[in-house]
Amino acid sequence: MFMQILISGASVAGPVLAYWLTRHGFSVTVVERAPALRKTGGHAVDLFRPAMNISEKMGVLPRVEERATGTNRMTLCREGARRPVRVDLSKIFSATSDRHVEIMRDDLSEIYYDATCDDVEYVFGDSITAMSPDGEVRFENAAPRHFDLVVGADGLHSNVRRLVFGDESRFSAFVGAYLGVLTLPNTSGLDGELLIHVGVGRTAGMYGARHLGDARALFLFRSERELDYHHRDVPRQKELLRGAFDGLHADVDRWLDELDRTPAFYFDSITQLRMDTWSRGRVTLVGDAGYCPGPAVGGSTSLAVVGAYVLAGELARAGGDHERAFPAYERAMAEHVRGSRAAALSAAKTLIPTSRLGVSGLAQGARLISALPAGPSRALLRLTTKSARLYNSMTVDDYPPSPTASGGRVGLAGDTGGGLGSGLGVE
Template sequence: MREILISGASIAGQTLAYWLARHGMRPTLVERAPGPRMGGNGVDLRDQAIEVAERMGIMPRVRAAAADVQGIKFVNASDRAVARMDMRSAGGEVEIMRGDLVALLSEAESGVEYVFGDSVRALAEDGDGVTVSFEQGATRRFDLVVGADGLHSTVRRLAFGPEQRFLRHKGHYFAFANADSALGEDRWVSMFNLPGKMAGVYRSGNHAQAKAYFIFRSGLLAYDHRDVGEHKRLLKEVFAHETSWRVRELLDGALDDPDLYFDALSQVRMPSWSSGRVALVGDAAYCASPASGAGAELAIVGAYRLAGELAGAADHRVAFRRYEEGLRELVRRKQRIGPNVRMMVPKNRLGMWTRNAVVSVLPRS
């Protein structure tokens, strides 16, 4: 029976642990946070990801917990909608808050060992397995190690090299935090633009808590991606002097939120997702950036495929190769993010006017 360590207990890690256990393997999930990370923005389940969720038996609960957002409206400084874009899908796609999905995945699991409040410090591979040293716990042996630990993956750094080799900056930074529930229109994402910047409020129909969004154009910034205080300083530098619309209220709420999320819009591009007895899944291997709307889909489908290939091949090298061959085309398509960011954050006022004019004539569902 294979002993497999999974670093990261988010969507990819939870899905992988579920399917490894179902296939008779013994997964251990290690997570740096003291418990499951329940925050986050809305994520989309579509196509193959819905099929996997159906096989896990969680899809009815996913639909019941759906965010129920009708669309995006672009507003002016007076809070008047200058354009609306209907986002409701007739194809079965479901948007759910990331924390809700993580909770449902966690509840579906059995036979999984959890280790919270710890992280991988070092990996030492030999012909029979991997010796893993942890920041807090005792050193342990595993047959295989999988990094499901996100854009700034520790496992990827240890097994493949520094992240600068694999991250592709997409010219923007993104922040997400709690917001005053009195702001924005219920069941809509309201977005206000200034040249090169966007502030918005997300109001789910099934959640009392509103969420604030911020995006701004920038080259690469030097900062500690785990330092929330530094994240708040950078966000404040960009938006603190903006007094239009609800920007100041949204910013004040974000700066008060201890769970504020801030990071670059980046993609991960790697020539291989495995090295010896170590593999990567989800954002650690092929992050498509939040602008793609495909992060949860790739995490779920990738984890399902990886578990299935490990169950079907006695040799992990064969399994890793098949996993990659079967997923590369989907990843390639999803990493084509098209005009999404340019539409949300036009460079100048002409771009804002053009975007609003185009959106205004789009057919509604």
């Protein structure tokens, strides 16, 4: 009996996991709620050294580097100040990491999907509705099927996590801030530059990637309490965003004017997931579904890539025995996850200053980095960029693909049945 693994989610963690599982000889199906690969505009994400190394092993690094945003300059405008601060971002990147790429999330998802689509069954426009102890997985549209393992790679608001572990509110911790992203015309002609406006409790920026015909505006703002809105109520989300950034700067007002015309809009709280375990029975979680450190502040994309690689490797090492593989996966990722939570909280304080002193400190720090020679500026950055240091220092075992896999399949270890079995642990 060949081992069948179902992955929910085709963004980043899902395709990376699918890639490595197939290289280790497992049979993989990926189900994705969206009707096709998501092209929702999205925002730029960072790949640090470990995720870059994994991408290189996958043979996709040239495409990743080709799609890099190329953002290497920043103009920082402090609310109420006349003179902007200009920052050489290439100094920051080279000082914090010897291997780093900033790339649009949608581009990265497409690259990982393309690396897997010939070997993996993708089912778009569907989602899991139930998982039973006898191994049957029910879908919103497709007929029920049996799988040996199920992995939730379906993001912060994971459907798999809800089905198996319960309501998201049991595990989420509000960081005290919100994130908005919209796509808009690049009327400023930004090419390789990030224009950012910073005030107390709110930060807004706009950037254009080299290969994009448009631009992205990113909004971060603080809130002492969780705001009242439904996650599908887009008009309400836009209203909240306008209210939070009213009067910051004329540039920001112009960006907000595009809210009713934008082809792509995203809004969510910056929330951490804090779970003691992200495995139950034959179900486990990977990436943001299990341990999101916080969108836009936590390096969650690199963490997801590493987590997917480790999960596939531990399953292969254990011969498909989830009772050994899942605990080993959690042990291998535990320190990285704890560190990412702390780094995200620190990054949020820096990116969204809580006082005028914090705004001034951010501007002065940027000015100092730009003014110092390369050597001293690198030393300063290594002391102050906690998040980049964390993600660059992540180490994982090497999990070489089975020489006999090559599109083959792994048999069930210690399980003669075909299905999830009584250990599914669905509530």
